[in-house]
Amino acid sequence: MAKTPKEERLIILSGDARRKYSARVSFEVERSSYMGEINQVTMLLANGKNATLTRRERGSCGELNAPYVIDIEGFSTAAEAERAGMITAQSVLLSAVSLDFGLRLLYESHEPPSVRDRSSFRGGGPSLGATLTYYGGCSSEAVTSELINAMKHEMRDRRTILALELYTSASLEYNSRARFLTAVSAFEPLAYQNDLGPEVASFVSKVCKDLDIDCSIPEELRPSLKGRISQLKRESVRQALLRLCSKWFPGDSQAKNSIESAYQLRSEILHEGRPADLDVDLDSEYKTAASYLRRIFELEFQRELRVPSVV
DSSP states (O other): OOOOOHHHHHHHHHTTTGOOOOEEEEEEEEEEEGGEEEEEEEEOOOOOOOEEEEESOOOOHHHEEOOOOOOOOESSSSSHHHHHHHHHHHHHHHHHHHHTTTTEESSSOOOOOOOOOOOOOGSSSSSEEEEEOOOSOOOOOHHHHHHHHHSSOOOOOHHHHHHHHHHHHHHSSSSHHHHHHHHHHTTHHHHOOOOOOOHHHHHHHHHHHHHOOTTTOOOGGGGHHHHHHHHHHHGHHHHHHHHHHHHSSOOOOHHHHHHHHHHHHHHHHHSSSOOOOOOOOHHHHHHHHHHHHHHHHHHHTTTTOSOOOOO
16 A cells, blocks of 8 residues: 555655665756755655755855755665656756756766665664755745755656756856857757658668669668668658747747757857857857747746746
8 A cells, every 4th residue: 555645754764674765866056056055955745755955065155066966765676766866857957947047967877866775874864954045046945946846747758858958057068159059959859850751761761772782882881871861761850840849839930940040050060160150149049049948848847937938
């Protein structure tokens, strides 16, 4: 029988070995003031779990790239803890989008969360408490409220989480070109490419068969060519973005043109090493792309951002 949230919390707080697994997500924030100068706070979640947000190092107000960890506790298996850790990472990113500040996840492995066996650490089970102060930026209450609400979302696919991560980390880059490239790259994981239909698939398959018997093309080139030709069965990333713009911004041609222009400029810089128009203002282009990305995340998660999007 499933435990009530109150019963679940009592088991966790007792340090019971049945809930020995926890997950930790580490991250750094653009400025510590954006976190309301939280030193440590434990949030009681609706499912009975506890999430503790801790600042790793003390520093002056407004410290750049301030490091934090968030621990979520009380899982029977490592797999449950890992999934909860991914939801926590998603929640941290979504909160940064909502409050409109930069944040970068810090990895210990190939995934954001690290799973821990609490029974292997001395010092007993979890404790409840908070140390909060406020010096500007976001209030502590706003940060914890956003995190708790974001934790209610189910885990999205890895591509959506990657898009969130690219967007939130962009503003921590030190120059306008890196900020622009990182932010616009967040569109690509969101661009799910549809198949172009059976007629196109049949035509592409025929071309691949013709390639197999064409002796004029060196045999060592054929596998690579076949792979590239086979991709024509699906939309390009650009086509997918334009289609999705009609979903995200119906009837808004300016949004469609702005996103297409940003993606084209990104490709130009990556392929040529610089933009063709050297007068382009990359900082302004970054801000425009970032505004549309915030609006897209607002639509995809169906939640109102605390700091409203400007588009």
